[in-house]
């Protein structure tokens with residue numbers, strides 16, 4: 110199957126390895142529906158272009174199951190030879206994705222935690238390394254891992270909200286591979302400033318810094334996304350996949366080779382008392398802000 114060949118070649122493209130470092134120490138999301146409803150795929154009038162909608166109220170946070178559902182949907186789309194592009198968007202009115210579900214990190218279930226991080230890594234592999242052209246139709250806030258979803262797309266349009274890696278505000282640091290995605294997108298100095306300060310950019314600032322490719326009106330998001338998807342699909346697929354391999358293969362491979370180490374670092378990091386205190390404090394602030 111084409112996807113399998115392509116994704117394998119993407120991951121195998123470069124064998125360069127590196128040491129992974131973690132550099133920092135440091136409620137609840139509810140959804141009444143079952144995980145199967147959290148992600149939906151839709152056809153468009155062009156059979157080569159599909160839409161993948163995140164649909165997990167209230168904030169499209171990434172729990173283990175949410176990561177798994179998005180990965181599953183991407184793989185299903187890839188298994189259809191006709192599908193060449195996917196538009197990733199949210200069905201919520203103001204939030205694209207609020208990032209990792211912090212309930213997975215706060216007072217974590219020790220057995221579930223490694224599986225959770227493994228599912229998040231897998232989502233990165235599946236989206237960043239997809240054989241499909243991926244268009245991020247960012248129609249709301251995209252902090253932290255929400256920004257990872259956006260960064261993993263090939264082209265990003267955004268209508269409203271804030272985007273960036275704000276982990277430092279939670280007393281933590283983005284994982285190295287997510288930090289690298291950010292650096293690769295906006296450059297080292299800008300990333301250095303933004304990572305340290307936990308900056309979230311509005312659409313104009315995000316465009317200025319190169320974090321997104323285009324600002325679009327709220328009512329135009331899907332039309333523009335479809336137009337951009339058509340433009341990407343017009344490029345011969347082998348060339349598209351090869352370009353992705355060229356720009357992303359090394360990073361994907363690095364994490365693939367360090368996957369277990371990355372999970373171990375994450376788990377010991379999250380289990381630190383100071384990290385748990387910071388997360389608890391952050392949750393309180395989130396709730397207070399709402400009041």
Ligand SMILES: CCCC/C=C/CC(=O)SCCNC(=O)CCNC(=O)[C@H](O)C(C)(C)COP(=O)(O)OP(=O)(O)OC[C@H]1O[C@@H](n2cnc3c(N)ncnc32)[C@H](O)[C@@H]1OP(=O)(O)O
Pocket residue numbers: 136137138139167168170203204206207208209210211212250252253254255275276279281282283284375378379395396399
């Ligand atoms: C340790 C190493 C690496 C760790 C890597 C971490 C990457 C991450 O992704 S960490 C997560 C970072 N995410 C955030 O900091 C976002 C926090 N959320 C917000 O700032 C806001 O929710 C928002 C700006 C995205 C939206 O604001 P809005 O006013 O529209 O909605 P709220 O009322 O704040 O949120 C609705 C609802 O959702 C809950 N919630 C929001 N974000 C999260 C989250 N990340 N995890 C769990 N729950 C979340 C929020 O508490 C509200 O819940 P209630 O309705 O029950 O009060």
